[in-house]
Amino acid sequence: MTTEELKKITVSKSVDARGTACPGPLLEAKKAIGTIESGDVMEILSADEGTKSDIPKWCGKQGHEYLGALEENGYFKVYMKKK
Amino acid sequence: MENSKEDQLSVAIISGDMDKIMAVMIISLAAAAMDTKVKLFFSFWAIGALRDPKKKAKGKNFISKMFGMMLPKGRNKLKLSKFNMMGMGPAMMKGLMKQQGVMSLDEMFKQAGELGVEITVCEMTMNLMGFKKEEIIDYPHLRYAGAGTFVADAGESSMQWMV
Numbered sequence: 001m002t003t004e005e006l007k008k009i010t011v012s013k014s015v016d017a018r019g020t021a022c023p024g025p026l027l028e029a030k031k032a033i034g035t036i037e038s039g040d041v042m043e044i045l046s047a048d049e050g051t052k053s054d055i056p057k058w059c060g061k062q063g064h065e066y067l068g069a070l071e072e073n074g075y076f077k078v079y080m081k082k083k
Numbered sequence: 084m085e086n087s088k089e090d091q092l093s094v095a096i097i098s099g100d101m102d103k104i105m106a107v108m109i110i111s112l113a114a115a116a117m118d119t120k121v122k123l124f125f126s127f128w129a130i131g132a133l134r135d136p137k138k139k140a141k142g143k144n145f146i147s148k149m150f151g152m153m154l155p156k157g158r159n160k161l162k163l164s165k166f167n168m169m170g171m172g173p174a175m176m177k178g179l180m181k182q183q184g185v186m187s188l189d190e191m192f193k194q195a196g197e198l199g200v201e202i203t204v205c206e207m208t209m210n211l212m213g214f215k216k217e218e219i220i221d222y223p224h225l226r227y228a229g230a231g232t233f234v235a236d237a238g239e240s241s242m243q244w245m246v
Contacts, residue, residue: 021185023113027194030116048184054113061117 001068006079009067012040018047018075025051026058033064033082040082041067047075055080091120093237095245099128099154101161101173101188103246108191114242115198122240124233126205129246130212132158132188133204133219140215147213154212157220158188196223203228203236 001009015032017025025046036042044055052069055078059066067079092114096107111121125133136157143151155161163172180187186194195202204219206227219225237243 019184021183023109023116024184024186026113026116027198058117 001079003068003070006068006070006077009041009079011043011079012036013042015042015044017051018045021048022050022054024048026054029055029058029080036082038082042080042082044078044080045072045075046078051078052076088241089120089239090118091122091236091240092242093122093124093233093240093244095124095126095233095237096129097127098164098246099131099161100164101158101176102164104129104132104158104161105188105191107246108188108195111200112191112194112198115195115200119242121195121200122203122233122236123200124203124205124228124236126208127212128154130204130209130214130219131155132161133202133222134214135218135220136160138218140218143213143215150212151214158192161188192220192222199223201226203232205229205233 013032013036015028017028020028025044025048029042029044032042044051056066059080063083065081065083067081069079070077092111094107094111096104098104107123111123114121131154134155134157136159161173162170163176166172177187202222202225204225204227206229209227216227
């Protein structure tokens with residue numbers, strides 16, 4: 001997805017994992033995915049660089065759709081759609 | 084004959100260093116977060132990380148008592164494999180971890196238990212070092228077994244490591 005599309009996307013769940021380092025954000029994402037429906041979009045906020053590659057890999061393994069990431073000031077937002 | 088492996092990670096841990104135990108736990112948590120079954124086998128020095136400092140074990144002979152005194156009493160007393168600096172190293176590492184939002188070993192073990200990471204203790208090396216079951220931490224479904232169990236489980240795993 002393009003940056004413009006990501007900025008306008010409707011998010012069903014936002015996970016703020018900015019206080020934790022690896023493997024925190026991944027664990028938070030795993031806990032949160034159970035609370036949303038198939039087809040819902042989840043946003044993960046993280047300040048940990050590893051998250052940028054962890055989430056796409058996790059999506060690849062579990063069959064979710066990785067949508068992209070946005071850079072913010074000192075952190076970033078990763079977007080994915082539950083399968 | 085095609086031998087398809089389970090989506091499973093088996094790790095045999097013999098090192099009792101803080102950094103090694105941390106690395107195993109973090110990777111295990113990441114694997115568990117991705118629904119990979121994790122089976123850990125703690126042997127030799129790694130068993131020190133499973134000692135509960137609040138528990139006492141009685142009936143030890145002299146050598147076992149010596150081992151008990153010389154080896155770390157639990158995961159919060161482990162030394163670093165490098166830059167241990169007589170204990171300053173682990174203290175600095177823990178400070179950095181707190182500062183950067185990295186989970187403590189206590190938190191890692193708690194999460195591992197919640198995520199179903201299995202821990203098996205090598206009964207033979209535990210006896211060698213004179214540790215008793217009464218002084219081992221409480222952990223969900225903790226079990227005691229021999230090398231054969233690890234090898235059998237590892238044979239089914241898609242990933243098999245030793246630390």
